[in-house]
Amino acid sequence: MLLGDVSILVIEDVNAMRAQIKMLLKNFGFRKVAVCEDAAQASAILDTESFQLVLCDWHLGTVSGLEFLQYVRTHASHKDLGFIMVTAECTRDRVLDAIKSGVDDYLVKPLTPGQIQDKVYGVLLKRQVL
């Protein structure tokens, strides 16, 4: 798949952060970047559009990023999606929970453009999307 054809979904409850991540991904050459602020919206979007990668914040309100990851991994149509957790949450137990639940990679805030680029490309290559 060509870079410009890859679809990425960003789930982040901080408006300004969401806009920043979207802008960076666009600058990297990803043309199809959708954003939303919680798991309910994300679930609805995943049911109607096709994505190759999800960048998801941990704390999203009612349903956490971890619970959303678990939903994705048990859903027949979504289970092979690349999934990167984007968060300031780095207590050992929670990181281990995310790994056990099938997260592909983990981005710890503060984010840098280089770090995001490395992780996004890494997961897309691992998942043989690129």
Added chain:
Amino acid sequence: MMIAPNHEQKIEDFIAELAGFAQIAESTLSRIENDMDGNKGLFSIFEERMIAIRGTALQLSLPHIARIAGIGEEIAAKGAVAPARSQIRKCVGSLWDALTTVKYLLEHYSEQTGEEQEILMHRLEATLKAMGGARSAVSADEIEVLLRNRN
């Protein structure tokens, strides 16, 4: 830092959003204070808002705000599992101090912490230590290792 320093408006947008998080944390803390036994579970909401403030403050290169939010996050985590009312009360008192400082620092985000805030932070750090200290955290490098060794 992800945001160019000359994007003052973007920083203002972030700060305005963080102030909204602080507002949620404040109303949550009031509810816990009004019913310490019944609303102990709300410490998790406070903790989540502090994590959001910490993460965004780190993104904005505002480490002094991230530091106090991090202390608030850890004390809230202690409060959620505190077995005794006296401990919950101690957590609530400390969190009011932490939140007041976070709100002040958000309003004056370009300033560094003054002596008064430093004293308060040391006191809160001592309180956290007396409660058993912060939870075990892992660095980005350690996460890499955990991810590599997952199987």
